[in-house]
Amino acid sequence: MSAFLKEKLASMPQHLQSLQSIQVGPYFRNIHLPQLPQNIQLPTTDLQGKARKLHSRNPKAVIVFLALVLLFFWKNIIYDVCTHFTRQYKPIEVVDKNPIKNETLGFQEIFVLSLPDRGDRRKPLLAAANATDLNITVLDAIRDRQIPVADYPEWWGTNNWVPKEGELGCLMSHLRTWRKMIHEDITSALILESDVDWDMRIKDSMVGLGEGVKAIADWPFEVPSHPRDFSKEVSPYGDRWDLVWLGHCGSNADGNGRIYAFNYASAPDEEHTWSFGGGPSPGHRPPGTRIVYQFQKSVCTTGYAISNQGARKLEKHFRQANSPIDLKMWDHCVNDPELACLGVWPQIISMAESRTNIKHTEGGLSFGHEITEERIVAGKGIQISARVNANTGTAGDPSKWKSEFKNRDKKGEKKEDEKKKEEKKEDEKKKEEKKDKDKDSQE
Structure with missing residues (x-):
């Protein structure tokens, strides 16, 4: 420690007790700081006073400011609030990456x-x-x-x-x-x-x-x-x-x-x-x-x-x-x-x-x-x-979508097909009989 600091510390009053107990580290436990005079006024921060001063200002300006913020950004604010939860539960889109399903x-x-x-x-x-x-x-x-x-x-x-x-x-x-x-x-x-x-x-x-x-x-x-x-x-x-x-x-x-x-x-x-x-x-x-x-x-x-x-x-x-x-x-x-x-x-x-x-x-x-x-x-x-x-x-x-394969009544369809086949056979039989008659008449 310099001689100047030792001289200044020695000249300080000894009746300030509040600083003597401060320990600034394990290596300085035996060092006692000198006492300060009681009439010294340390600076303080009056937070409550400043808060009171801020509160005492015109509240209308604050309200107008907040209203302007809401006016310009209300869409973004509402969108963020509304989509905050829906984003969490939106289903993940499944994309089929099979190349066979592409456009060619x-x-x-x-x-x-x-x-x-x-x-x-x-x-x-x-x-x-x-x-x-x-x-x-x-x-x-x-x-x-x-x-x-x-x-x-x-x-x-x-x-x-x-x-x-x-x-x-x-x-x-x-x-x-x-x-x-x-x-x-x-x-x-x-x-x-x-x-x-x-x-x-x-x-x-x-x-x-x-x-x-x-x-x-x-x-x-x-x-x-x-x-x-x-x-x-x-x-x-x-x-x-x-x-x-x-x-x-x-x-x-x-x-x-x-x-x-x-x-x-x-x-x-x-x-x-x-x-x-x-x-x-x-x-x-x-x-x-x-x-x-x-x-x-x-x-x-x-x-x-x-x-x-x-x-x-x-x-x-x-x-x-x-x-x-x-x-x-x-x-x-x-x-x-x-x-x-x-x-x-x-x-x-x-x-x-x-x-x-x-x-x-x-x-x-x-x-x-x-x-x-x-x-x-x-x-x-x-x-x-x-x-x-x-x-x-x-x-x-x-x-x-229109399907070309109609669901038909198989039983009814089968009967209808059989009926058509019978009718076709009858027609062919009549044609054969007519041919025979025409042949006989020519003879």
Whole structure:
């Protein structure tokens, strides 16, 4: 301690006792501070006095200030108070991140082949896509007369086969699409005709198809390491398929015998399945399901998914095509061991009755009667038609969706069918009797 401080402390009065007992730390317990004079006035803070002074100010100013704050911020204040509790109990939104449920059904593109002058087909098609939140790209198809002879497939029209009008244009439209995929390196595409239809719940159906494709495409397994790590593969359907025929007029499941069945409400029952080209053998399909399989035949290119490697393989084959596109695809899928082709039954994509550009012997589009005008009707075997519900404006409200499968009285229906059969037999019997009479009279 300096001599100056010692001198000052010694000169201070000794009768101030209140500071002598202050201990400032464990190392200074024996140090006693000198006493201060009693007449020293220490400064104090008169909080109560200041509070009284504040309170004595004009209370109206405070009220006006608070009113202005409330006036400018009342919306925010009420919103914060009202939403404080609701935020705590707001349900968490569940987002389905399955890529198959995206706007292109898990493929890179959805292409629709349509003649440019067929707006009557494009309009219901685009409405159906919008109703089911699908993003489609319409590509202009071509007619036979637009194709130079030099661009014909090498074997076209040979082998005692005479093409029908429109078959060459159809084939070349698909072939051009495959070449587009190759040129632009498109990993996969769903290719549709312009007169197609599908169920409003197509995205859920496609999820089951994806599981089936992954289960079937690599059978038999090259190495016993299944299940493989699909997370490393580009497509949500796996990367070992070339063609998945999910829209057709008939398909046979007598392939390698491996079948994957998945259940979903959109699958039609036996009464409502449709085909003019045959179907799986009895027992292949469990009731109420769709099945995925390696097909032995499929007809009609209504809708099919194709991978980039599949497009490259088929494009090479089709340089020497000598038959309609569906028969040529069927032939190569069955006979080329390098092609992994799968089918689906019943169809997920189906065709609706429509005027056709290919002349069939049955008239119309092989439904047994000629169609002279375009109509918006459901596709064959489709329960809740996207075309129909988009046209009627009920697509946005599932409770108002129109179902094509009516619940009918089976007993009454059976009796009615039997009655019609009996009437038909009577008519045929009368016709035969009339023929016999006419024959006898001529003799």
